[in-house]
Amino acid sequence: MTIQMHNPRANSADIHVNGRVVSEDSINREVQYHPAASLREARRRAATALVVRELLLDEAERQGLDEQNREGEETREEALIRQLLDKAVERPEPSDADCRQWFEANREKLRTPDQHEVSHILLPAPPDDAEARAEAQKKAKELIGQLQGDKSSFLSLAREHSLCPSAEEGGHLGVIGKGQTTPEFERALSRLPVGQVAEYPVETRFGYHVVLIHRRDEGRPLSYEEALPQIETYLVESVYRRAVSQYISILAGQAKIEGIDLDAATSPLVQ
Structure with a gap:
């Protein structure tokens, strides 16, 4: 609108x-x-x-x-x-005809959800505080700069800087499936590289995240009956x-x- x-x-x-x-x-x-x-x-x-x-x-x-x-x-x-x-x-x-028509036109979208094993470093900032968000983004980019080419210090940096409870585990969130995190974080996971720290921080309503995807298990196509x-x-x-x-x-x-x-x-x- x-x-x-x-x-x-x-x-x-x-x-x-x-x-x-x-x-x-x-x-x-x-x-x-x-x-x-x-x-x-x-x-x-x-x-x-x-x-x-x-x-x-x-x-x-x-x-x-x-x-x-x-x-x-x-x-x-x-x-x-x-x-x-x-x-x-x-x-x-x-109608069944409507459903089948939509199924045939959108087969590539009809899959079981991808799952990701993820670690992150959360730099929090309120959504209505522009100054705090700019500072969190800057800090996230600095951490990414330290991790580019050498992710071995991710655990120690997560324990030092992340304000998520997962910091105690070096930022490890475990395996994340559909609906287990915020939509904007979930959407970002599907486009980030596996095995390396993402080049840019992920922005969500909670702040900025430095993200490392360890593994991606891709979903499979759904049949018409399943979909x-x-x-x-x-x-x-x-x-x-x-x-x-x-x-x-x-x-x-x-x-x-x-x-x-x-x-x-x-x-x-x-x-």
Whole structure:
């Protein structure tokens, strides 16, 4: 979606959605859930998410949905948003033909996950502290410089510099599979070299990581039957996300939004 602050000082102003306030403090708290390449981009994503939430809550309350109708550990806000989206957006089931077509077009993506035996050195930095992140990145690059061509000191450097509990084991994390670490760290593992220290540090929401992959066990292709639950879930969620995005765009087009510009007519609000 397109999101722009009105002026260079807009970060100091609250955003209003139909009279509901999205404060600077709330954006600062939300930033940690939206990792990005820059603090500006993280703030953009955080502000967008909060605007969307206020749009949905405002509409749920306008429709008089029951805030007490909660499932499991849902909060009041989660319950209202779930009820609103259940009422407004359908979840169509894909046909077998749809699933088979997607399978044939995406065979290379349908594999069991790779597994990696990994060691790392964590230089932590809060996602909203640009100075601390720059310092952590600098330190990570210095350590990589020491390790390039000679990884024998990795264990001692991890014990000295890493602020992860794995430092006691020389940074060794063991074998990591899908879903066992942050998405950004997991994505990086698949493209890093095996047997040598990565040339660049890996950035995550926690800071910067000096990474050494000891071994990669590549996944195998899935059969159609094995992949079918994954395909069905993907197709249902893909259609659902587009429908939710369209619905939120309609709400945004009808709303009074101040402090931030949303191109509600042409840009999706949910990505």
